[in-house]
Amino acid sequence: MTTTLTQTAAAISMRDIHRTYGRGSAEVRAVDGVDIDFPRGSWTAVMGPSGSGKSTLLHIAAGLEHADSGRVFLGDSDITSSSDRQLTALRRSRIGFVFQSFNLVGSLTAEQNVSLPLRLAGRRPSRADVKAALSSVGLADRGRHRPRELSGGQQQRVAIARALVTGPEVLFADEPTGALDTTSAHSVLDLLRATVDAGQTIVMVTHDPAAAARADSTVFLRDGRVVDHLAGASAGALAARLVQLEA
Ligand SMILES: Nc1ncnc2c1ncn2[C@@H]1O[C@H](COP(=O)(O)OP(=O)(O)O)[C@@H](O)[C@H]1O
Numbered sequence: 001m002t003t004t005l006t007q008t009a010a011a012i013s014m015r016d017i018h019r020t021y022g023r024g025s026a027e028v029r030a031v032d033g034v035d036i037d038f039p040r041g042s043w044t045a046v047m048g049p050s051g052s053g054k055s056t057l058l059h060i061a062a063g064l065e066h067a068d069s070g071r072v073f074l075g076d077s078d079i080t081s082s083s084d085r086q087l088t089a090l091r092r093s094r095i096g097f098v099f100q101s102f103n104l105v106g107s108l109t110a111e112q113n114v115s116l117p118l119r120l121a122g123r124r125p126s127r128a129d130v131k132a133a134l135s136s137v138g139l140a141d142r143g144r145h146r147p148r149e150l151s152g153g154q155q156q157r158v159a160i161a162r163a164l165v166t167g168p169e170v171l172f173a174d175e176p177t178g179a180l181d182t183t184s185a186h187s188v189l190d191l192l193r194a195t196v197d198a199g200q201t202i203v204m205v206t207h208d209p210a211a212a213a214r215a216d217s218t219v220f221l222r223d224g225r226v227v228d229h230l231a232g233a234s235a236g237a238l239a240a241r242l243v244q245l246e247a
């Protein structure tokens, strides 16, 4: 079931989202009443101290996890009321997700990894589409390589190609540069920037103020709540805000 809103400028809207883990004295309010809009065609970074609810919020926004209460809209679709089957279909076609640890299938080549989401969605990937996806991340000549034959930065770029190959409305990334050296991180951030400049919407969790500074704006979480939102801030300003929140 989908509920239609009149006019949504946001790619993703979250309304009064709550998610609690555990019970009694072990209860943790991972997300504690979040209202947020992620604008279309824009790159939003999500920062906050460890345990502030960043990953939980991202997983709920991406339909990887259910909220206890609240609503999530992907464009005009209310995904909160989607069944697990509908969510699976949605994740395969309308959402891309990139993980810190790349999560490529080790036994498959780069080309096969990239074509996987298309196969899962019941589409027959053309070699040209898969090659174009790899070429767009600068890896046209690495299609036959398996993940272990690629550097970390190259593996993450394959993962980004895989996440984008279905043409998702939103690309989510949880610490996409967290496992990379500075140079590789740079190439991944350059790629994300180019993708947004071409119209993609990105929501990215990061610890790294230099990574967040490449985004258009940064949302700060603490204790499961949005406590700040800075647009166009420098890495220094973002680092200073994070240190304040960690105190
Ligand atoms: N599956 C889970 N079971 C129990 N507690 C969890 C689970 N996932 C996250 N938490 C808790 O929820 C809080 C927020 O976690 P998380 O969203 O991973 O934070 P962040 O990504 O900002 O580090 C933390 O206190 C964490 O321990």
Ligand SMILES: [Mg+2]
Pocket (backbone or CB within 6 Å): 054, 055, 056
């Ligand atoms: Mg996390």
